[in-house]
Amino acid sequence: MYAAIEAARHGAGRVLLLDRSLIGRGGATVMAQMTVAASVGPGDTPGFHLADTLAAGRGLCDEALSALLCEEGRDCILEMDAWKVGWARAGNGFAQVQAPGHDRPRCVYVDFLNTGPAVSRTLRAQVQRVGDAIRRVGELAVTDLVVQGGEVTGAVALDVARGGVVTIAAGATIIATGGLTRLYARNSASANMSGDGYALALRAGARLMDMEFVQFFPIGHLAPRLVGMDPIMWDPFRYKLGGRLLNAAGEEFTERWGGGVEAGGYTVTRDLATYAITKEVEAGRGSPHGGAWLSFSHLPAATLRAAFGPVIDKLAANGIDLTRDAVEVSPIAHYHMGGVRVDTRMRTGVPRLLAAGEAVGGANGANRLSGNAITEAFAFGRVAGREAARIAAAGAPRGFDAGSATALLSSSGPARNTAALVARLQAVMARDVGPFRTASGLARAASVLAELRAELGEAPPGAPGAAHDLARLDWLDLR
Amino acid sequence: MRARLLIQRGAPGEAPREEEFALEFEPGESVLDGLRRLRVEQDATLAFRYACLNANACKECMMLLDGRVIYACTARLEAREMRLAPLGNKALLRDLATEIAPPDERLG
Ligand SMILES: Cc1cc2nc3c(=O)[nH]c(=O)nc-3n(C[C@H](O)[C@H](O)[C@H](O)COP(=O)(O)OP(=O)(O)OC[C@H]3O[C@@H](n4cnc5c(N)ncnc54)[C@H](O)[C@@H]3O)c2cc1C
Numbered sequence: 309m310y311a312a313i314e315a316a317r318h319g320a321g322r323v324l325l326l327d328r329s330l331i332g333r334g335g336a337t338v339m340a341q342m343t344v345a346a347s348v349g350p351g352d353t354p355g356f357h358l359a360d361t362l363a364a365g366r367g368l369c370d371e372a373l374s375a376l377l378c379e380e381g382r383d384c385i386l387e388m389d390a391w392k393v394g395w396a397r398a399g400n401g402f403a404q405v406q407a408p409g410h411d412r413p414r415c416v417y418v419d420f421l422n423t424g425p426a427v428s429r430t431l432r433a434q435v436q437r438v439g440d441a442i443r444r445v446g447e448l449a450v451t452d453l454v455v456q457g458g459e460v461t462g463a464v465a466l467d468v469a470r471g472g473v474v475t476i477a478a479g480a481t482i483i484a485t486g487g488l489t490r491l492y493a494r495n496s497a498s499a500n501m502s503g504d505g506y507a508l509a510l511r512a513g514a515r516l517m518d519m520e521f522v523q524f525f526p527i528g529h530l531a532p533r534l535v536g537m538d539p540i541m542w543d544p545f546r547y548k549l550g551g552r553l554l555n556a557a558g559e560e561f562t563e564r565w566g567g568g569v570e571a572g573g574y575t576v577t578r579d580l581a582t583y584a585i586t587k588e589v590e591a592g593r594g595s596p597h598g599g600a601w602l603s604f605s606h607l608p609a610a611t612l613r614a615a616f617g618p619v620i621d622k623l624a625a626n627g628i629d630l631t632r633d634a635v636e637v638s639p640i641a642h643y644h645m646g647g648v649r650v651d652t653r654m655r656t657g658v659p660r661l662l663a664a665g666e667a668v669g670g671a672n673g674a675n676r677l678s679g680n681a682i683t684e685a686f687a688f689g690r691v692a693g694r695e696a697a698r699i700a701a702a703g704a705p706r707g708f709d710a711g712s713a714t715a716l717l718s719s720s721g722p723a724r725n726t727a728a729l730v731a732r733l734q735a736v737m738a739r740d741v742g743p744f745r746t747a748s749g750l751a752r753a754a755s756v757l758a759e760l761r762a763e764l765g766e767a768p769p770g771a772p773g774a775a776h777d778l779a780r781l782d783w784l785d786l787r
Numbered sequence: 788m789r790a791r792l793l794i795q796r797g798a799p800g801e802a803p804r805e806e807e808f809a810l811e812f813e814p815g816e817s818v819l820d821g822l823r824r825l826r827v828e829q830d831a832t833l834a835f836r837y838a839c840l841n842a843n844a845c846k847e848c849m850m851l852l853d854g855r856v857i858y859a860c861t862a863r864l865e866a867r868e869m870r871l872a873p874l875g876n877k878a879l880l881r882d883l884a885t886e887i888a889p890p891d892e893r894l895g
């Protein structure tokens with residue numbers, strides 16, 4: 309949405325904002341509950357933010373992209389504020405919390421656990437304010453980019469609601485499809501985060517980088533089962549209240565695995581905490597469901613309520629009283645540091661094709677600092693929108709011919725349970741392609757993937773043209 | 788525990804039919820958890836809408852449970868007969884999926 313707004317502001321008169329789901333509701337952005345990192349506090353600078361980003365990335369960041377994230381991102385946070393997103397206030401400035409890996413309180417948020425919905429709503433309102441220059445169309449799943457004479461001239465999409473085939477000619481195309489964490493059995497993803505953008509980019513001739521850098525969020529909710537709560541919900545609790553991460557014996561253990569002592573704080577970065585929990589479980593000291601305990605029982609009820617008001621009631625409805633009960637947590641697939649390789653203008657190297665947001669690789673190296681992802685989505689979206697407007701204004705492609713890209717969507721294949729194939733993929737990814745990988749595990753995963761590929765066949769199951777056909781959509785995702 | 792899901796199926800213009808599915812579940816699982824597992828274990832062609840699964844952020848999973856509007860991702864499975872139908876006040880796409888996109892964000 310930021311890219312569309314920026315493209316229109318830079319003179320693009322016909323911007324098409326597509327989503328395979330409902331506009332602004334299908335991806336990770338609306339699900340983000342927590343915080344957004346930007347150097348908007350007194351004394352903070354993009355340079356300090358950059359230093360922390362590079363350190364968290366373990367020396368493997370594309371530094372130019374990281375710098376762009378920290379600089380452009382800061383402006384976007386302020387622009388979002390001017391657009392009345394409602395960042396929480398403290399005194400004369402923003403309320404900012406200190407997330408692990410940041411050298412100071414740097415993360416703004418919207419209470420209570422409302423950052424993502426507020427961000428989505430605000431961008432949507434701005435998109436609508438732009439008016440006719442931006443056309444929004446939901447329920448269009450892009451399945452292929454159209455490449456002619458080495459440039460991307462548009463896309464082919466499945467009209468999910470009606471089952472039809474749609475072709476789109478475009479002077480510039482931005483891939484802003486988010487990440488790939490739905491590939492894993494335990495994840496924080498929506499149904500639309502299967503890495504479509506990587507496949508689209510790769511097939512169009514763009515390059516991917518750092519695809520092995522999947523971020524596992526260490527304290528994903530494991531047990532007891534909760535309804536109406538996202539599995540990453542404990543992160544904001546830890547930001548505000550610390551809490552204690554404990555093994556089966558009730559001991560804090562992160563220090564044992566190189567993570568340092570937390571002592572009721574929240575300081576260990578995501579990669580080290582994931583490592584510590586995994587090792588502790590391997591050592592036989594995990595919680596009953598194979599994770600760690602997270603406890604806030606040392607805090608008074610009034611403190612919990614002041615920090616999380618309505619969320620405490622939601623927990624009560626699930627039978628959880630944090631003054632009494634600890635919960636079980638364990639690592640889940642959460643974010644993808646890798647992605648499409650771009651330059652600092654979000655160009656992929658394939659003419660007329662840009663990428664933005666989580667779909668882009670490199671800015672966060674091997675480990676993303678908390679709060680950097682929304683900032684990245686804003687900043688890279690804004691830059692890509694600007695660049696797309698420039699490319700489109702410089703001249704349209706010579707013609708548009710979707711050619712064979714539509715054939716797949718019109719083809720009919722034998723019935724098969726593609727939902728079960730997705731589940732098998734998720735299981736093998738979780739088992740063998742998780743945070744800790746071995747050569748033999750990867751070889752085993754590769755052979756399962758080859759089997760799945762063979763079972764998938766050459767055409768989506770059933771006939772084209774059915775409304776909301778999840779079996780065919782799963783097939784296209786698996787492809 | 789076991790739920791009996793009676794699910795209304797069909798496309799616009801067809802006479803709606805009710806199909807029955809038996810589903811084992813663990814306490815605390817949502818109706819959406821159950822529907823997604825039904826697709827994996829029994830019938831991948833079942834149509835219903837969802838995006839965010841747990842966050843209750845996308846608001847796509849609205850349907851009728853025993854005649855009342857629910858979010859499938861926050862309603863719990865129960866060990867009884869549960870009747871699921873598409874929203875009555877929205878155009879039907881197929882099975883439990885209805886046209887809920889804002890009119891100016893649809894194709895056409
Ligand atoms: C539960 C959760 C909580 C998070 N919390 C935070 C947080 O507090 N702070 C933070 O900084 N980061 C957080 N993150 C990460 C952050 O939200 C994401 O990295 C960021 O929102 C990505 O934005 P995006 O615009 O790149 O992608 P998304 O917001 O994921 O949007 C991608 C869109 O592309 C659409 N799409 C995908 N494929 C296709 C296709 N083939 N055709 C058409 N459309 C398609 C999807 O439907 C989706 O709407 C969180 C992530 C999750 C999952």
Ligand code: FES
Nearest residue numbers: 843845846848860
């Ligand atoms: S699945 Fe998103 S609100 Fe229910």
